[in-house]
Amino acid sequence: MTPPPTLTFIQPGHPLYAGELELRFRVLREPLGFTREQVTFPFEPQSLHLVAHQGDTVLGCVLFHPEDARGGRLYQMAVASHLQGQGLGARLVRGLEEALRGRGFTHVHLHARDTAIRFYERLGYTVYGEPYTEVGIPHRNMRKSLDT
Template sequence: MDDTELLFIQPGHTLYPEELELRYRVLREPLGFPRSAVTFPFEAQSLHLVLRQGATVLGCVLFNPEDAHGGRLFQMAVSPPLQGRGLGARLVIALEEELRRRGFTHVHLHARANVVPFYERLGYEVYGEPFTEVNIPHRHMRKSLASSILPGRRSQEA
């Protein structure tokens, strides 16, 4: 999969309809929700990171800034035949790198209960009580970006 590319896009980009279709197929259609349930009121204010191969979106993750320091990661999806190959981790790590570059220090998310271990492997921690969203169990998770140094990277401070 070395012919793939990570790309930040916005609504209106030529890949945006592909991103929406992936989000629908992976996150909403299996739960019986209509296509209209895939978009959020804050789409235009959010960062959209897609993993593409040519004109095909293989994965995506979004981030909605809530203040100058942090916000919410949401709508992380990878095409089902490609799940389990590290593409989701690649997306989240690349998003976190961009968030750090932009000065964000923390991120939180609503994780479906079955993907909590995925986010824990990426350094996220569960907090608060379990809750139901889109009719399925979820957990609140968060991560401090300020203290997260990726393997092989050195702090800029000497």
């Protein structure tokens, strides 16, 4: 039996970072017609990057950008298509939340694609605000208190 993927915090420049970018491109951007150059954000060096990997192969990722001393935005959550629906995404989000609590963060918000709202609701996130379009597809804002 194959062991579960290892969760590791990385930063740009880490040997797994290229694999993270490729996964984000394949899962989140390529299906929408974006280029590889459109997968990165200017604030990535200041963000936390949690990747799930088996050896050198990145199978999942989730990022967090702090916006102040207590909170910030979860973004670029992606799991390899052949592993979606098997709990890896939830494991990544919970692992990130645990690390954020340990660093004193008390709340997280995110921009959820309509197709991901139920996933985040199962993890305790709630929808707020009006629907909107981002990267050409419907989204909703969601948030969660980490105090619980």
